[in-house]
Amino acid sequence: MNNLTIExxxxxxxxxxxxxVRPVLAHDPFAAEQVRLSAAALEVAAQQVDxxxxxxxxxxxxMRALFxxxxxxxxxxxxxxxAVAARGREPGYRLSELDAEGGRLRLLLVELHAALEDRAGPEAGAMHQRIWRLLAEMEARR
Known part of the structure; x- marks a missing residue:
């Protein structure tokens, strides 16, 4: 017997x-389209949730490695x-806990990024570029 999953x-x-549902709504194109979009959103969610x-x-x-x-x-x-953040660990594995930790780390990343904006030199420039690469990598994972 299979376990029922969110997916x-x-x-x-x-x-x-x-x-x-959608075939029954053939008389109402707007409602049928809304149902089609809702079904598509559920499919995307099912593929992503895992x-x-x-x-x-x-x-x-x-982010911790960069810190x-x-x-x-x-x-x-x-x-x-x-340095403290770099040694940190996840407070838990619920999405709400991971999101809260990610939010805290992102605020620190923004603070670091802003601090580097005011600094000259090759190390600051390289770290500035590293932050941009990290942001692109994080976006690509989503």
Missing amino acids: MVLGVLADALENR GLAAVRIADNDA GEAAALAGGDLGDRL
């Missing part, structure tokens, strides 16, 4: 909307906070 439930709902935690953990780990590299460059209070 399966979302897929069944999408199928029911697309193949059972990897949600992994993406968030990868993003958080990548470890940037702590000495930033120096001072910011450097200390970057």
